[in-house]
Amino acid sequence: MSNSILLKVDNIGFSINQNRLFHNLSFNLKKGKALHIKGNNGSGKSSLIRILLGITPAGKGSILWNKNTDICFLGHKNVLKNYLTLSDNLYIHGIDSNESKTKDILADLGLIKRLDTIVGNLSYGQQKKLALIRIFLNQAKVIILDEPCVGLDDSTRILTTKFLSSELKKNKSIIYTSHIPIDIDSETITLGGNQV
Amino acid sequence: MKLIFVEFFKLKMKLRAWLGPILIFLLIIISFPLTVELSSEALNDVFYSILWIASLLTIMVSVESIFLEDYEDGYLEYFYVANNSLFSLIFTKILIYWILIGIPISCLGTFFSINMSDDISSLNIALPSLLISTYIFINLFALGNSLSLNKGSALGALITIPLLFPILILLGKIVLNANFGFEISNLLLLMLGVLLLIIVFIPFIISFIIKTHLE
Amino acid sequence: MYPYILYFSVLFYAFALVWGLGFAPADYVQGNSFRIIYLHVPASFLSQSLYIVMAIAAGIFLIWKVKLAAYMIKSIAPVGALVTFIALISGSIWGIPTWGTWWQWDARITSTLILFIMYLGLISLHSSFTNFEKADKFISVLVLIGFVNIPIIKKSVDWWSTLHQPASITLTNKPSIDPTMLYPLIFSMIGFSGIIVSLIILSSKVHIFKRESHKSWVKRNV
Numbered sequence: 001m002s003n004s005i006l007l008k009v010d011n012i013g014f015s016i017n018q019n020r021l022f023h024n025l026s027f028n029l030k031k032g033k034a035l036h037i038k039g040n041n042g043s044g045k046s047s048l049i050r051i052l053l054g055i056t057p058a059g060k061g062s063i064l065w066n067k068n069t070d071i072c073f074l075g076h077k078n079v080l081k082n083y084l085t086l087s088d089n090l091y092i093h094g095i096d097s098n099e100s101k102t103k104d105i106l107a108d109l110g111l112i113k114r115l116d117t118i119v120g121n122l123s124y125g126q127q128k129k130l131a132l133i134r135i136f137l138n139q140a141k142v143i144i145l146d147e148p149c150v151g152l153d154d155s156t157r158i159l160t161t162k163f164l165s166s167e168l169k170k171n172k173s174i175i176y177t178s179h180i181p182i183d184i185d186s187e188t189i190t191l192g193g194n195q196v
Numbered sequence: 197m198k199l200i201f202v203e204f205f206k207l208k209m210k211l212r213a214w215l216g217p218i219l220i221f222l223l224i225i226i227s228f229p230l231t232v233e234l235s236s237e238a239l240n241d242v243f244y245s246i247l248w249i250a251s252l253l254t255i256m257v258s259v260e261s262i263f264l265e266d267y268e269d270g271y272l273e274y275f276y277v278a279n280n281s282l283f284s285l286i287f288t289k290i291l292i293y294w295i296l297i298g299i300p301i302s303c304l305g306t307f308f309s310i311n312m313s314d315d316i317s318s319l320n321i322a323l324p325s326l327l328i329s330t331y332i333f334i335n336l337f338a339l340g341n342s343l344s345l346n347k348g349s350a351l352g353a354l355i356t357i358p359l360l361f362p363i364l365i366l367l368g369k370i371v372l373n374a375n376f377g378f379e380i381s382n383l384l385l386l387m388l389g390v391l392l393l394i395i396v397f398i399p400f401i402i403s404f405i406i407k408t409h410l411e
Numbered sequence: 412m413y414p415y416i417l418y419f420s421v422l423f424y425a426f427a428l429v430w431g432l433g434f435a436p437a438d439y440v441q442g443n444s445f446r447i448i449y450l451h452v453p454a455s456f457l458s459q460s461l462y463i464v465m466a467i468a469a470g471i472f473l474i475w476k477v478k479l480a481a482y483m484i485k486s487i488a489p490v491g492a493l494v495t496f497i498a499l500i501s502g503s504i505w506g507i508p509t510w511g512t513w514w515q516w517d518a519r520i521t522s523t524l525i526l527f528i529m530y531l532g533l534i535s536l537h538s539s540f541t542n543f544e545k546a547d548k549f550i551s552v553l554v555l556i557g558f559v560n561i562p563i564i565k566k567s568v569d570w571w572s573t574l575h576q577p578a579s580i581t582l583t584n585k586p587s588i589d590p591t592m593l594y595p596l597i598f599s600m601i602g603f604s605g606i607i608v609s610l611i612i613l614s615s616k617v618h619i620f621k622r623e624s625h626k627s628w629v630k631r632n633v
Contacts, residue, residue, distance in 0.1 A: 053277050056411045073277050077270025084209055092202050339556070343549050347539040355532045355553060358525050359560050362567040369570070401552065408548045 004031050006069050006142060006173055007052070012061030014047055021047060022191050025061070029142070034164070034174040034186035043192030045177040049075070049146050052175065072140035074148060078131035082120035086111065086130060089119055093134050105136050108159060125151045132156070136163055143167060145176040157182075199284060203292045214296040217258035221301045224250040225308055244371040247305045247322065248364060251330055256356075258297050259337040260349030262289060263406060267345060273410055282403035290331075290338055290399065298330035321374045325367055328387045332363055335398040342402045345409055363387070416612070420605020427602050431595035438592075444508040445592075447501050452596060453603035454498035458526060459561075461491040461607070466558035469551035481547035482622065484554060485537060486615035490607060492530035499523055518568040525564055529557050543622060 006029045013023035021044030029035055037045050050056040052063060053073060080089050087097040095102055097115055106112040109129045119127060128151050135143060143164075149157050157180070164174055165184045176182065207214055228246045232239045266272045275285050302323060309322040340356030341349065370383045431449040438445040465487050472480035502520060503513040514520070533550055540546035588596070623629050 050411075054280070055273060055276060071277060073274070075270060075273065077268075077273065079270040079274045081206065081209075081265075081269065081271075084206075088205070088209070092206065094198070343536060343553060344539070351532075351535060351539060354528070355536060358529050358532070358564070359556065361525060362560075362563050365567040365571045401556070405549065405552060408545055411545070 005029070006031060006066045008062075008064040009052070010062045010064070012051065012058040012063060014044060014051060014056075014059050016047070025189075025191075027187075027189055029173050029175065031141075031173055032168055032171040034168060034176070034184055036182075036186040036188045037175065037177045037191065038188055039177075039191035045191060046076070046146055048191065049144060049175070049177065053144065069142055070140040071142045071144055072135055072138035073144045073146075074131055074135050075146040078127050079134075080119050080127055080130060083118065085116050085118055086122075087115045089130065090133065095134065095137055102133070102137065105133055109133070109156060125153060125156075128152055129156055132160065141172055143172060143174045143176075145174070145178075147177055147179065149178055149180040149182065199288050200292070203285075203288045204295070207292050207296055213258065213261075214293075217254050217297050218300050218304070220257055221250055221254040221304060224253060225305070243309060244322070245368065247309060247326065248329070248367045251301055251305060251326060252333055252357075252360065252364070254301055255297070255330060255333040255337055256349075256353050259293060259334055259341055260352060261341070262293065262338050263342055264346060267406075267409065272406060276407070276410060282406055283399050286338070286399040286402050286406070287395075290334055293334050293338075294331045298334060299327065302326035302330055321370060321380065324384050325370055325387070328384070328391050329363055329367055332387070332391050332394055333360065335394045336360055339398050339402055339405075342405045342409075345406075363390070366390075414609075416605055417609035420602050420609060422602075424599060424602025424606060427595050427598035431592070431599060435592050435595050436589075441509055444505065447505045448592075449596060449599040450603075451498060451501040451505055453600040454494050454501060455523065456600060457604060457607055458491065458495040458498050458523065461487055461494060462526065462530075462554075462558065462561065465491065465554050469554040469558075472547065472551045473555070478547075478622075479619075481551065482615050482618045483611075484533075484550055485547070486611055486618050488530055488533045488537070488550075490611050490614065492527060492534065494607060495523060495527040495530055499527060518565075518571060522561075522565045522568045525568075526561065529561075533557075 009025065009027050009029075012025050014021050025048075027035070037048060039045050047056060051058045053071065054063075079093070081092065084092070090097045090102070097103070097106070103112060106115070109132075111126065111129060111133075114122070114126075119130065122130070128148075132148065132152075135145070135148075148160060152160070161183050164176075164182065168174065168184060174184070174186070176186075225246065228242075228250075229239055232242075263272065266275075272282065272285075276282055279285075305326050306319060306322040309318045336359050337352065337356050340354075340359075341352035343355055344351035366383060366387055370380050370387075373380050373383060428449055432446050435446075437443050465484050468480040468483040468487070471477050472484070499520075502523070506513050506515065533553060536553060537546045537550045540549065620629050620632075
């Protein structure tokens with residue numbers, strides 16, 4: 001496998017309860033590139049991402065990650081403890097809320113004054129923002145996002161887009177699904193129908 | 197090491213999840229004497245079995261949602277993606293539950309048993325057996341609850357309790373032997389051996405089960 | 412093919428019962444009440460051996476991922492629970508004239524009751540999942556854990572107390588039962604096992620059709 005290819009997906013197929021979602025799907029992920037997985041509801045986007053993450057086994061075919069590829073993942077679940085405060089939640093994810101970099105991002109997202117709020121009392125959008133901080137501060141080579149923009153306000157969406165394009169420039173790779181358009185350079189994979 | 201701190205922190209911040217069970221243990225211990233004539237010989241005879249059953253019930257209540265919260269908010273998934281294995285998380289979780297719930301109720305139980313038999317030697321029986329047996333109970337209930345996960349704790353208890361009978365019988369034998377003045381260290385060693393086996397294998401089985409849940 | 416097994420084994424069991432109930436001599440201690448042995452012994456024998464079969468199937472399913480093995484577990488579990496229940500009830504009925512009590516905290520009775528609860532636990536575990544593939548895995552893991560644990564439970568319960576008469580027939584020792592009673596007993600065991608096996612075949616057939624209902628060969632056959 002050449003060094004610029006991080007992920008090689010070869011001929012995978014997947015079905016739930018004998019209901020075939022996709023088959024003969026092949027693609028590569030290169031360094032510094034983004035992949036946008038498109039498809040209607042129920043076309044298997046989230047399943048494909050879970051297969052790529054190694055959580056769900058694929059029915060057939062092979063998935064090869066380049067060695068030492070670390071992944072940062074945000075799915076539908078925000079991985080937040082709703083009985084803990086905002087800063088405690090960051091602590092669980094290994095983020096120090098007193099660092100200047102973290103503080104900058106918190107200020108950008110308008111969460112800096114709410115560090116001592118219990119997460120259960122935040123709105124859905126605010127919780128999503130908090131989950132995004134983990135993505136913004138990650139050191140991983142690959143970022144995988146499943147519908148990151150659901151429930152976000154415009155300013156945060158622009159912030160996310162900016163962040164993602166700066167990551168691409170830093171030679172990181174992104175795989176994402178989103179019904180809300182994110183304005184970054186990306187190849188598209190469409191699931192369902194006669195595509196692929 | 198960081199994992200231990202994080203898990204400790206998570207459980208510590210949930211008062212109801214660890215203080216609740218300790219208080220339940222106390223309540224069960226209190227409620228048994230209320231049903232027997234007070235200060236009777238009968239209570240002395242059955243006090244140890246009250247202790248064992250009380251610790252079993254307490255552990256059953258406290259472990260019922262050991263993995264549920266982490267499953268629902270996506271933490272298990274997150275951990276699996278980051279580490280490609282769940283073993284360390286599960287092992288740590290069980291250890292933390294033992295430290296925050298198992299050890300306190302062992303000490304409380306021992307305290308009451310000294311009071312009960314006016315005999316300091318019961319310290320040698322109650323404390324080690326409670327410490328070892330609570331760890332075993334937590335492991336096995338964690339196993340049962342990982343199978344039932346989001347399907348309610350009654351199913352987990354139904355699956356687990358039959359697996360615990362050998363340990364209960366062993367605990368009974370320890371008290372019997374102690375009452376006759378026989379050596380009990382070999383029985384304690386046997387239980388310790390069971391614990392060592394369980395400590396290694398149960399988290400493995402649980403991580404397989406939880407991986408299946410995540411699929 | 413299973414209907415023939417069923418007819419044959421029903422005949423066989425009926426024959427054994429007629430022989431055992433009608434012609435075998437009465438026990439000189441227990442009188443006629445011992446005759447429930449022709450139900451009790453086959454049932455208790457099967458209650459354990461069905462679990463062993465399930466454990467083998469569970470191993471096959473987890474190692475080689477043979478789906479059929481998982482269907483087998485699913486169809487054996489209720490039958491196993493039924494057989495264990497029969498063993499418990501017939502034992503209770505037998506206990507009244509012989510021990511003067513229908514229930515005794517005795518090792519073998521208690522471990523049979525535990526086995527019964529474990530069968531029911533398996534059934535309720537499987538039925539609480541909507542994703543059958545996951546449920547199959549969970550039930551197999553639990554069957555195997557139980558398989559490791561049942562001998563331990565039996566041994567420890569034995570250690571705790573025992574009153575029950577030792578097993579009348581073992582493979583290694585000379586049977587402690589008179590041949591005139593033994594032969595009908597063996598026949599009844601074969602007949603009873605045959606009935607249970609055909610029940611299992613029937614229920615796994617239903618189960619396979621249900622689970623594979625989308626496949627074309629099922630549509631052709633139903």
